[in-house]
Amino acid sequence: MKYVKVINKHAQTLKRFLESNGLLDVSRKVAKDGEYVLFPVKKEFKQNFDFNISFEDLNTDFNRKKSYDELLREKLGSKADLVRHSFDVVGSIAVLEIPKEIDEYSKLIGEIFLKTHNNIRTVVKKVGGHKGEFRIQNFEVIAGENNLETVYVENGCRFKLDISKVYFSPRLGTERLRIASQVKDGESVLVMFSGYSPYPITILKHSNPSKVFAVELNPEAHKYALINKKLNHIGDELSLINGDVVVEVPKLVESYGKFDRILMPLPKTGNSFLKTAFKAVKPRGIIHFYYFLKEEEIPSKGWEIINSEAEKYKKSIKRIGHTICGQVGKRLYRVCFDFRVE
Ligand SMILES: C[S@@+](CC[C@H](N)C(=O)[O-])C[C@H]1O[C@@H](n2cnc3c(N)ncnc32)[C@H](O)[C@@H]1O
Incomplete structure (x- = not known):
């Protein structure tokens, strides 16, 4: 995938040139690399500017959304290894278990989860185990809407419930x-x-x-x-x-x-x-x-x-x-x- 690379301060001039000559590939994203901007272009071209440009062939697809794992690693570094990869989904709610050692990152993990999972509107973490006669589990909302009532489908049946009020x-x-x-x-x-x-x-x-x-x-x-x-x-x-x-x-x-x-x-x-x-x-x-x-x-x-x-x-x-x-x-x-x- 071809890009033209230019230093930040000349990016707007180059962009106008690319647009007016139909060279900008609008189906791909503009990327940043430190003090440089990379514009996706349809092909290489010849043009004299009073600043330098260079062409780069990159395999990176800047359009692709980063995955949960990639973002965790980017934001948490080696602590990302402690994040559990099993979780439950009940309708629009995701239920995570967050180990004590990374509890301080709960909200950040919740935000990353929300960003990388379609159809999830609320992310909660489990707090303690099932308690009392009603076998209820406590949760804390760590990202998204503060709503613990949802509808989920199981074996072709629909079930409405509030995960903080009933066992599930x-x-x-x-x-x-x-x-x-x-x-x-x-x-x-x-x-x-x-x-x-x-x-x-x-x-x-x-x-x-x-x-x-x-x-x-x-x-x-x-x-x-x-x-x-x-x-x-x-x-x-x-x-x-x-x-x-x-x-x-x-x-x-x-x-x-x-x-x-x-x-x-x-x-x-x-x-x-x-x-x-x-x-x-x-x-x-x-x-x-x-x-x-x-x-x-x-x-x-x-x-x-x-x-x-x-x-x-x-x-x-x-x-x-x-x-x-x-x-x-x-x-x-x-x-x-x-x-x-x-
Ligand atoms: C483990 S949960 C199972 C609930 C449901 N069958 C399910 O699969 O989601 C056990 C349920 O038993 C209820 N329960 C506990 N003691 C009870 C009793 N003595 N009589 C009736 N229900 C009781 C609790 O409130 C809880 O909802």
Whole structure:
């Protein structure tokens, strides 16, 4: 690519000459090199000026936007090595994890991210881990709009949520589809700990159960579940209940009956709710139980927990299998155990 190079103070004179003679290549960008300006030209030409010009053939494409990595390296130098390259995108929001050692550069990293990623309007960094009963994560906006509500698409379903008010994990899409694909026609399904309803809605969009009940404690998550039910044009086949599963599930069993399938997506403390699930599942019904396990505990510890709870409530279980559905820490995994209650 041909450029004509001139010292700054004569750049305007040269530019006028190039323009009036149709020599300037307007499809390319003018570049700077210290005290020189490089004009993109269509071809070399002969002209006597009272200042010096030179022609250069450059392979550099000054039109190309610099990448995230290039800009990080330019602005942070060797500290760019500490920036994590994995991040989550939820609708128009990007969620970054920024290590302590480069925390002071958070805003700069956020700005660079925003500049180099189309469709992202807000960049946040995680602050701490998931907390409390509602399993909520704190965030700090480091670039872009101060708006934590967004809509994202997963498995053909649309979900609205505020990432600071409800639990969310955009990495569970494959797992939700795996469960949905097992649901048989006409089944009754109970989703405990249903959040903003990603599991119930995925199931109803991809399978044909007779009825899905969803129970969630966090009123904000329940509010978004109601919005998402409408957003996905779902009717009476989904009942959303805002409350504690320990209180609400026995009431459902009394008014509706037991369930063919129960989902338990609360991996941190789900074991203390197995009793509620065992009492609500039909004979030969299926339970999907999520739990966090260290690498060396997979799957034995999960089955031990399930068996010991089953014994307490005089149930026997038949293992279907286990699925590792995400790493959540160093050598720590989210595992789903699928089993039939005999
Ligand atoms: C790990 S999140 C999963 C949410 C949702 N299923 C998803 O995949 O995004 C667990 C959810 O369980 C809810 N929760 C915790 N304890 C509960 C209880 N006793 N009864 C009902 N929901 C509960 C929390 O508020 C949280 O939304």
